[in-house]
Amino acid sequence: MDLISSLIKTNNTKIIVLVIDGIGGLAHPSTGKTALEYASTPNLDILTSEGATGQILPIDYGITPGSGPAHLSLFGYDAIASQIGRGILEAYGVGMNVSGSDVAVRGNFCTTDQDGNIIDRRAGRISDKIAQPLVELLKEIDIEGVDIELRHVSQHRFVAVFKGNELSDAVYDTDPQVINEKPLLPKPKNLEANRTVEILNHWIDSAQEILRDRKDANMVTLRGFSHNPGLRSFIDKYGLNASCIAAYPMYKGIARLVGMEIVENVGKEVYEQFKLAKNVLDDDQSDYLYIHVKETDSCGEDGDYSGKVKIIEEIDKNIKILIEANPSVIVVTGDHSTPSIMSSHSWHPVPLLIWAPETVRIDSNKLFGEESCASGGIGTIKAKYLMNLILAHSQRLKKFGA
Amino acid sequence: MDLISSLIKTNNTKIIVLVIDGIGGLAHPSTGKTALEYASTPNLDILTSEGATGQILPIDYGITPGSGPAHLSLFGYDAIASQIGRGILEAYGVGMNVSGSDVAVRGNFCTTDQDGNIIDRRAGRISDKIAQPLVELLKEIDIEGVDIELRHVSQHRFVAVFKGNELSDAVYDTDPQVINEKPLLPKPKNLEANRTVEILNHWIDSAQEILRDRKDANMVTLRGFSHNPGLRSFIDKYGLNASCIAAYPMYKGIARLVGMEIVENVGKEVYEQFKLAKNVLDDDQSDYLYIHVKETDSCGEDGDYSGKVKIIEEIDKNIKILIEANPSVIVVTGDHSTPSIMSSHSWHPVPLLIWAPETVRIDSNKLFGEESCASGGIGTIKAKYLMNLILAHSQRLKKFGA
Numbered sequence: 111m112d113l114i115s116s117l118i119k120t121n122n123t124k125i126i127v128l129v130i131d132g133i134g135g136l137a138h139p140s141t142g143k144t145a146l147e148y149a150s151t152p153n154l155d156i157l158t159s160e161g162a163t164g165q166i167l168p169i170d171y172g173i174t175p176g177s178g179p180a181h182l183s184l185f186g187y188d189a190i191a192s193q194i195g196r197g198i199l200e201a202y203g204v205g206m207n208v209s210g211s212d213v214a215v216r217g218n219f220c221t222t223d224q225d226g227n228i229i230d231r232r233a234g235r236i237s238d239k240i241a242q243p244l245v246e247l248l249k250e251i252d253i254e255g256v257d258i259e260l261r262h263v264s265q266h267r268f269v270a271v272f273k274g275n276e277l278s279d280a281v282y283d284t285d286p287q288v289i290n291e292k293p294l295l296p297k298p299k300n301l302e303a304n305r306t307v308e309i310l311n312h313w314i315d316s317a318q319e320i321l322r323d324r325k326d327a328n329m330v331t332l333r334g335f336s337h338n339p340g341l342r343s344f345i346d347k348y349g350l351n352a353s354c355i356a357a358y359p360m361y362k363g364i365a366r367l368v369g370m371e372i373v374e375n376v377g378k379e380v381y382e383q384f385k386l387a388k389n390v391l392d393d394d395q396s397d398y399l400y401i402h403v404k405e406t407d408s409c410g411e412d413g414d415y416s417g418k419v420k421i422i423e424e425i426d427k428n429i430k431i432l433i434e435a436n437p438s439v440i441v442v443t444g445d446h447s448t449p450s451i452m453s454s455h456s457w458h459p460v461p462l463l464i465w466a467p468e469t470v471r472i473d474s475n476k477l478f479g480e481e482s483c484a485s486g487g488i489g490t491i492k493a494k495y496l497m498n499l500i501l502a503h504s505q506r507l508k509k510f511g512a
Numbered sequence: 513m514d515l516i517s518s519l520i521k522t523n524n525t526k527i528i529v530l531v532i533d534g535i536g537g538l539a540h541p542s543t544g545k546t547a548l549e550y551a552s553t554p555n556l557d558i559l560t561s562e563g564a565t566g567q568i569l570p571i572d573y574g575i576t577p578g579s580g581p582a583h584l585s586l587f588g589y590d591a592i593a594s595q596i597g598r599g600i601l602e603a604y605g606v607g608m609n610v611s612g613s614d615v616a617v618r619g620n621f622c623t624t625d626q627d628g629n630i631i632d633r634r635a636g637r638i639s640d641k642i643a644q645p646l647v648e649l650l651k652e653i654d655i656e657g658v659d660i661e662l663r664h665v666s667q668h669r670f671v672a673v674f675k676g677n678e679l680s681d682a683v684y685d686t687d688p689q690v691i692n693e694k695p696l697l698p699k700p701k702n703l704e705a706n707r708t709v710e711i712l713n714h715w716i717d718s719a720q721e722i723l724r725d726r727k728d729a730n731m732v733t734l735r736g737f738s739h740n741p742g743l744r745s746f747i748d749k750y751g752l753n754a755s756c757i758a759a760y761p762m763y764k765g766i767a768r769l770v771g772m773e774i775v776e777n778v779g780k781e782v783y784e785q786f787k788l789a790k791n792v793l794d795d796d797q798s799d800y801l802y803i804h805v806k807e808t809d810s811c812g813e814d815g816d817y818s819g820k821v822k823i824i825e826e827i828d829k830n831i832k833i834l835i836e837a838n839p840s841v842i843v844v845t846g847d848h849s850t851p852s853i854m855s856s857h858s859w860h861p862v863p864l865l866i867w868a869p870e871t872v873r874i875d876s877n878k879l880f881g882e883e884s885c886a887s888g889g890i891g892t893i894k895a896k897y898l899m900n901l902i903l904a905h906s907q908r909l910k911k912f913g914a
Contacts, residue, residue, distance in 0.1 A: 136874075169912060175912050175913055178913045179913035194913070199914060454911075456871075458873045459873075480889075489891060490890075
């Protein structure tokens with residue numbers, strides 16, 4: 111990918127990348143079509159007939175990705191080389207910074223019985239109102255040689271960042287993932303993690319002491335210890351001022367990790383998100399706008415085929431708002447497939463549409479769907495190459511060689 | 513590929529991989545179709561209409577593979593990194609074991625004139641009845657510091673395995689590949705092979721001494737000196753208990769090298785092979801069953817187009833037996849193409865069909881043939897990625913990343 115960075119040139123084109131989470135699917139027995147194929151999408155079909163299509167492999171053949179690596183690939187990073195822990199995603203999702211040897215970790219409040227065995231791993235999903243003051247109490251823990259930042263996320267969830275020199279993220283989770291067992295002790299994966307584990311033990315003991323007599327949540331578990339993977343930023347790698355429109359913390363987290371500006375107060379309605387997108391581009395501050403629509407994935411995970419159809423139709427109805435923003439390139443794709451008949455992420459390729467009136471080679475495909483995109487002119491590509499195509503179609507790459 | 517091993521989970525799905533050797537072809541002038549396209553294959557076409565198709569590149573664009581590397585790729589190994597000698601394939605094909613620095617080599621009985629020049633490189637393809645006692649005689653050769661195992665294969669062919677420490681396979685063949693010349697001396701490819709060459713010289717001299725006065729075969733040649741490449745086994749790499757149904761030693765050899773159980777007494781009739789396959793799966797001992805049909809390749813090599821058509825129709829007629837075994841995944845493909853108009857292996861991509869009722873994304877292709885599969889939903893993939901897809905479709909891979 112260094113080749114790409116070496117070829118970057120800048121111009122005033124605008125790029126929109128619409129990531130419809132989990133958009134790819136499998137045929138539903140009742141219709142013989144995927145949700146995307148069954149949905150009425152006249153506007154996406156117009157873009158398709160004016161654009162080029164194909165399908166993307168999020169990571170590689172047969173690999174079902176989590177949202178983290180799937181997005182990193184869409185953004186042009188090698189998701190296998192740069193694996194990102196849950197802790198760092200959560201921390202970046204709520205706006206915290208993690209650098210150097212700092213270690214971020216996701217925390218859960220839980221309840222334990224008098225023997226210390228976990229009764230509820232999520233403390234009955236306690237309300238923000240109860241959890242926030244608990245996080246404030248834990249902020250009082252002071253350990254020499256390390257600064258500890260805490261942030262409440264929502265309900266029982268919080269993030270902790272341990273800041274200091276020579277800390278290690280090579281530590282096993284303390285969440286046993288089952289009830290009726292004690293939280294695990296933080297164990298080092300190698301010798302270098304011993305000091306970090308001492309600090310963590312000290313912190314966990316103090317947290318337990320503070321919470322001991324609370325009925326709502328008397329213990330914590332920690333998982334996903336992780337450093338900042340130190341990814342190059344979009345501006346450095348691509349010369350792009352990038353912005354993110356996403357309602358959910360995790361996606362904001364990934365976007366912040368690659369240096370995108372996070373648009374705040376994003377609602378969950380597609381109409382609002384697209385309006386916001388248009389405003390951002392009209393403001394002329396961003397070259398590249400990542401828009402994340404979550405609900406297609408949620409419906410897929412819930413096995414809700416008709417719900418997924420409905421969201422897709424909602425997107426289709428509003429897509430003209432994005433065109434009104436006058437971008438040079440619109441990409442419509444997903445981070446991965448989430449077939450509702452599997453109720454989970456899957457490895458199946460994801461439909462890809464590149465609309466770029468001035469530069470695209472239009473293929474014969476006139477329908478935005480899995481089957482039709484599979485034989486589109488772009489072919490089947492790994493997601494990590496999508497950024498190359500985006501940069502090319504926005505004329506932001508110089509010629510390679512004489 | 514370590515990523516795949518790290519994602520393996522197990523379940524009770526059954527996988528059938530039907531390798532129709534040399535299935536891919538070129539259009540015959542008399543029909544304008546390949547053997548596969550010309551053959552009547554109503555049952556394979558039903559599977560195709562219910563499955564996903566594509567084409568595989570055995571090794572890479574333009575590379576015509578031998579059966580060894582072609583199969584290694586189908587099994588998910590890097591056939592360029594792990595090159596397997598003829599000696600090791602022969603040894604594993606007849607059930608011998610080769611480990612550490614042991615060296616396996618293929619032996620031929622031959623006849624030489626009084627000056628030692630080769631008259632017949634195959635000793636008139638002497639019968640097993642004559643050759644077997646000759647192998648027994650050669651077993652009496654004793655050399656200090658090395659154990660020598662011999663096994664008759666068939667006709668003039670045998671395998672020798674030299675077992676000991678610090679032996680080297682960096683030795684040139686002694687078979688000059690032409691007549692009217694003396695067998696070559698075993699020459700070292702590097703200094704480390706000197707001791708092995710001494711041992712081989714000693715052994716060849718003794719063999720010549722023993723055979724000197726035989727009319728039927730008075731000399732031997734050796735070729736394909738090779739160590740065991742030390743491939744990870746299927747159970748270690750994929751968590752799969754794998755079995756092999758193949759009639760020919762070479763294919764059994766490759767299967768044994770990757771740790772498959774070899775089903776014995778496999779006949780050459782497709783009907784029998786498929787019945788045996790069903791029994792193996794019904795027995796519940798195997799998760800993954802590799803079935804090898806050789807005759808399509810033999811017909812291709814012989815330029816026998818109509819013979820190839822006939823075998824394909826035979827496979828089609830019996831394919832329902834495999835479905836009755838109730839597998840979660842059936843893959844139908846070949847190790848490479850063998851166009852009968854070329855009478856040889858070729859580099860052309862090989863049609864691929866993945867049938868997996870619960871997990872496959874059905875494409876629009878309804879015919880199992882070269883042209884139709886070329887535009888199938890899977891696209892054109894390197895054979896080494898097929899195992900990823902097989903594992904995914906049998907739901908044996910965990911999600912990658914958070």
